[in-house]
Amino acid sequence: MPKDKSLKKVMLIGSGPIVIGQAAEFDYAGTQACRVLKDNGIEIILVNSNPATIMTDKNIADKIYIEPLTLTTVKRIIKKEKPDGILSGLGGQTGLTLSMQLAKSGFLSENNVRLLGSLPDTIDKAEDRQLFKDTMIEIGQPVIPSRSVNDVEAALEAARVIGYPVVVRPAFTLGGAGGGFANSEAELKIIAGNGLAASPITQVLIEKSIAGWKEIEFEVMRDRVGNKISVCSLENFDPVGVHTGDSIVVAPCLTLADKELQMLRTASLEIVDALGVEGGCNVQLALNPHSFEYAVIEVNPRVSRSSALASKATGYPIAKVATLVAIGYTLDEILNQVTGNTYASFEPALDYVVVKLPKWPFDKFVYADNKLGTQMKATGEVMAMADNFEEALLKAVRGAELGLADLNHPKIEKWADSAVRDALYAVPTDDRLFIVYEALKRGITLEEIHSATKIDRWFLNALVRILNAEKDGASKAKRKLVYKMVDTCAAEFASDTAYFYSIQNGTENEVLPFIKASKKKKVVVLGSGPIRIGQGIEFDYASVHCVWTLRKLGYDAVVINNNPETLSTDFDTADRLYFEPLHIDDVMSVIEVEKPVGVMVAFGGGTAIKLAKQLSERGVKIIGTSADSIDICEDRDRFDKLLEELNIQRPPGTGVWNLDEALVAANQLGYPVLMRPSYVLGGQNMIIAFSDDDIKEYMEIILSQKLAGPVLIDKYLRGREIEVDAICDGEDVLIPGIMEQVEATGVHSGDSISVYPTINVGEILQKELLELTRKIAKALDVRGLINIQYLLHKGDIFVIEVNPRASRTVPYISKVTGIDMVDLAVKTSLGQTFKKMGIKTGIAPVPDFVTVKVPKFSFEKLAGVDTLLGPEMKSTGEVLGIGRNLREALYKGLVAAGYKMKKEGGVLITVSAADKEKIVPVARKFARAGFKLYATAGTAKFLRANGLETQQVDKIIDNPTSNTETLIESGEIAYVVSTSEKGRDPSRDDVKVRRRAVSQGVSYVTSIDTANALIESILSGYTEETFELVELNTIS
């Protein structure tokens, strides 16, 4: 039956800011959904707090609300927009949970809104652990013995019955946050306690551990009449025990006989039938490697990270099909767009192997606990395809930007044999793959590795083949690559989808006819690789927009990228897609076959920009700003020289290569100093050093990685940070937006609350900034985007950093100003000028609204990481608050970022000596608002001396029973304000306080400026019921 004619207006709730467990895949899914709705003539109301998404673009949705994803706000938007239906399954866990709350409270039916996709009953059966178990038992599907409990005592009792080891799984949390393994009562007490706190309904499942079983997943699709198919089977390289988001995953299953495979496929289909799923669903199963015994682990009755992976792995567009199913189509009515002549009611056949490798943030968070377990820790992932597992795995490793070209890990190569062996038996970490490979190299037998790790012998044999090939030197004698097509059907049907991957062992190059058939000029666009801290979805936004403009201008846009979660790797975004690592060899191979007029490196973040020099050296034309100019911005000496010539100030500093040079430099400059390696993004390994000890500690960490350039040391100047995004055509400069940061310098701009338009930048200063920007852009001969960070210090303007490329703020500034920055950047980089285009340059006029970008962190997933903000970026995502004034915008931004915005309770203040003066006026505002002040001794004394009534609290080391931690646990604290000069080390008292706030879900701030912004917005009197809802089309 065709689509439901009564649906004219549909609401889609996005997944909000990027956090661990919920990344760019939902922008990809949501955007696909919007396109489907649009094609069906349906008006789209989009709600998402994340401004860096493509789904919030004006050409994707009709009405766009970049508003907090809270129940109250969404209800208000529904009342205002009166949609006919709401899509529940495409906005990740966030969108699903909100939709369910709306449905179950009766709000949807009261307002005549239909829930499209799976019904609440289905979702409950899938998500409520006990209901799920009951349903499985009812249909004869085996489950793991478990009990749902609501307190620690019941958890201990359950474990006594089930037997240790047990797994703790909190209900209704993202990426299994707050869960873990417990081997004893003592361990369970802690883990169950954390899990209960993490669960919004204070419920955890205590479950028998089946560690060592194979973990298998099926991505299935079911329509309302009960047609169901399995899109893809996936097998985890790591056995059960490591979260699938942290596992290396292959598709299809490689070690299962057909009997096992069909048994599990049938189970998956029976399960979605029993649950009544309508749309996409992920089913996770565990299979005993020694029998047909299996158990259903869990299901996700929605489009998920795995479904994005399965979509890219097979070419089957799960989100599109799920949307069509939600609006009434059956699978046999939906055309397979890849082949163009088959239907969605079939199962893709692969003639290649897919490997997914997670991308973890442990290179940035050196103190973070890097053990892998039931709680996902990866921020992103790469996918690789080849005609065999070994090649796909090596591609994935090359593409993960670990600084590795193969499985030989320099750090692990240095380990003693005993350390390598011990690591095999220990809890797996992010290094597991490399440790296993090193173990093989050291002659530890395959059998021992298998028995220690339970990794299937088939995978280990594949690693042996890689090792043997390496010994033979086969990797050196590389064969010429040919490109094969992803067609969903293993060549059974003709297909003209330009989606390719390379193989070494082939005779037919399938891309050649595509290249020959096009008379257009070709441009290669480099994507941004895996999502990681510092390089998020913003760069996929920029890459996709770049492609769109190129296509509009009549070029063939060719994308190279390896991130399966993104829209840039959708088969119909570019003219041709190469799913390949962003490694120079792989990129050059594509360039050799495509022969493009040039390469776009400015939109794919640091990943793409890093390749500029190597490409240029190989004679490849870089479109836009030259590789040499890019190099000037990264090379300390050249950059200094340029600024000197331009007579522009920058904080004094120098570049060093080793510890001795660093110490000399730091002492010459005078502490504190700012340190960072060259070519960084997101302030990777960037710190403020206050002493020689700091320098020693940090140099060791920085030098453990291969340096592409010197380590830079600057004098740290505390001041106000201003960020400018500009576009230059070589002559004129357009500044779409000047942003001002709430926090003083020292906090990375990606972690700062950023305000646009600026509040404290007057007309004269703006003119100066324009002049400086013009000077720098022209000196660098910038064609396209340039991002400059300025520092205002005692009336002087300093330049901190210049990035001649798309920045993190491009999507949000584009959205609120209505200036399509990427479009203009692409045009100018290809030689167009503002004059010719008739575009007025200078500083663009500002809207009547104030917008505030607020960072979002994933600290609850990363045990051991200090939440103190500094020059190294820590946030994973961002939200936007749009208001009539700064306070309203701040209020909305903070709500959207998850601040609870309580209007009463206690505020715990513990600040560093340098911050004591500055905290007084802020504390006074809290007191005036009726908050009770608590502080540690030093701070308390200072506050009292300034006439503020303050309750003194002991530090953790001073009083084990009544201290800052127990105070936070008591629930009396609404906010924690904690600053310190030095953080990082998880054993420090102030770090513990901040971590406790995270685990207890208490809102916290780590800078005085943020604290001030927080209390200001609380004092503003805005509430979720009263702030203005802003539809994006009305402001620009």
Add this chain to the structure above:
Amino acid sequence: MKKGFLVLQNGTVFEGKAFGADKEVVGEIVFTTAMAGYLETLTDPSYYGQIVLQTFPLIGNYGVIEQDFESDRVWPRGYIVKYPCFAPSNFRSEYDLDTLLKKHGVTGLADIDTRALAKIIRQEGAMNGKIMFKKPTAKDRKEIAEYKVLDAVANVSKKDISRIEQPLEQKQEIAQDLLDAMRVKSADGTAAEVAKTEVKTDKDLRIALLDTGSKRAIEMEMIKRGAEVKRFAYNASADEILAYNPTGILLSNGPGDPAEKANAPIIETIKKLVKSNITIFGICLGHQFLAMANGLKSRKLKFGHRSANQPVKDLKSGKVYITSQNHGYEVISKGKSWLVNVNDGTCEGLDFGNSFSVQFHPEACGGPLDTTFLFDKFVDRIKASQKTKSTNGGVR
């Protein structure tokens, strides 16, 4: 591995590495896109006379498990796999793919651009080829051009079935083992009890299986449902079959062109069986034979359907099932189809009331188990017709 070549009828030569048996073979090249189930494929008699190409590059990963065989030998003449695995891993694995092919005298070819080959077959249609160890001569090319799969059914069907037929108890034991293995006691102990099925004998189900190259799973599906199954050779007469007094007749899968002259007597036999009004269920070649016995015709498909992902739509219910398929010919149904292929609209099933048939493999093995319910449908029809007969007082 030594050098091996694949020489196609259209002149194309692929150079790879040979494995398996040490002999050159000529055959009709067909490709299957199934990603697993290679043991079932290799032991499926329907592949008689053919060289099978696996489009999935990694084959042999879980080794050889004789329990999963669909017959007692490997049928294709040649087997083309990009990367055969000789170090398999599975708890049931007994030995590797190379050993299996050597044991059964089947030549393997590895390390060629299998996707390029599959595309040639797709574009130009199924064609002959020869796996060789040296460059082809004119004589080889002539051999390739002239090769034909003939007398396929006679070559795969057992003429001495009565001698090798296992007793019912033994078959039931195998069926029970299969059932038990797939649903062992779960860790929870609860689900298994629900799922536990006992194989028992059902007197109503007396099945004559006309074996034109039957896969073992077809028989097993009936045994699981309590049937007694007696197999008959392809050249058994209608009288012989009817003398067994069956309550249902199964027409099995099998190789070759249904319209081949040699098959005419089989179709004649089926015509007589149809007249007997006993419930008949035809599968694959059996479906084609049943159609032809009912006056319909068949024709060759360009390159056939060989995969585990073919969508089939039930035109009555509107439901779609994913099926396992292996056939090179289709029935021209003239709008009489009950089931059709969603991709190309070809006939996937016919229903003549008392007799019905499907083009795909409801017994799966390998492939999806979505349509095993058709065996229940067969049982239901048998039971219904038994009821009618007993109320009419007429028993054959």
